[in-house]
Amino acid sequence: MSKYNVAVVGANGAVGEEILRVLEEIDFPLAKLVPLASARSLGQSVEFNGKELAIKELTETVFDEEEIQIALFSAGGSVSAKFAPFAVKAGAVVVDNTSHFRMDKDVPLVVPEVNPEDIALWKDTGIIANPNCSTIQMVQALKPLDSAFGLKRVDVATYQATSGAGKTAMEELVNQMQAFFAFKLDEAEHTKFPHQIAINVIPQIDSFTESGYTKEELKMVNETTKIMHKNIALSATCVRVPTLRGHAEALTLTFENSVKAQNAREILAASPNIIVLDTPEEGVYPMPILSMDQNETFVGRIRNDLFDDKILHMFIVADNLRVGAATNAVRIAQKWVEMQEEK
Secondary structure, three states, rough: OOEEEEEEEEOOOHHHHHHHHHHHHHOOOOOEEEEEHHHHHHHOEEEEOOOOEEEEEEOOOOHHHHOOOOOEEEHHHHHHHHHHHHHOOOOOOEOOOOOOOOOOOOOOOOOOOHHHHHHHHHOOOOOEEEEHHHHHHHHHHHHHHHHHHEEEEEEEEEEHHHHOHHHHHHHHHHHHHHHHOOOOOOHOOOOOOOOOOOOOOOOOOOOEEEOOOOOOHHHHHHHHHHHOOOEEEEEEEEEEEEOOOEEEEEEEEEEEEOOOHHHHHHHOOOOEEEEOOOEEHHHHHOOOHHOOOOOOEEEEEEEOOOOOOOOOEEEEEOOOOOHHHHHHHHHHHHHHHHHHEEE
């Protein structure tokens, strides 16, 4: 297999660090890894395969200079908007982890377990978009069940960890908890969230729109349609909770046909990168703490509705920095590499 020059943009951010760890774990066919960040990070380094790699400055010419073939972006939408075109111009395929390109009609939005065939559309723009973290884990479970029973509607409530808002958001939670135990919580600041997050939950992620839904909630609606190539009625309520890692989702799924919980368990257990944890009488079910540092999506509490045999309920958890970001981006890159090797 050929080896590839890979750049990680935002290599010292929360997701960038996870991308490096995933690349290590799967033994990606690397010829060279180039960590990139803003000029503020010059002089810093990242660890990869036991070595310290100096961070290079993200510039308009660095992709050409380093002969980059795959560029994994995770440094914010404005950074992707400015620099992704330069990576493409240099001949690289861009896998972008921000929201900037997701709904561009010419850019494929990919979850490899769901729509890997869309990766082939990368040539139109040179860019492949990575979906929102809460969308990725959800559609991984939706796809096999839709294929089996015909999905009509999804109602989802999310319980999203602070890491979804970045490193400083995690620090804000930790600082507030320290202040709480020091009886100084009233002195703790909140800048990353609209309210105190410690010992609280906030039913708002991103800003509200005229519809009454937040932008995060509408991302789940629109991205699910684009990824699954199907107009599925979907309503989301996205909630920030005081955990560090691991997004959880409570799903109510309405199908065209009747469905039995046991059949759904068997289908999900046989689906790629899904682990069923569903013996609740023994206290076995998905929880954020079980998903940390894992590359799989965990599904449990699978049960039939009490009143309608076409409705199923379940609970899904995945590490948002991995499955919801880094792992999915690397899996896209893996599939892209496989396609190049097959030529």
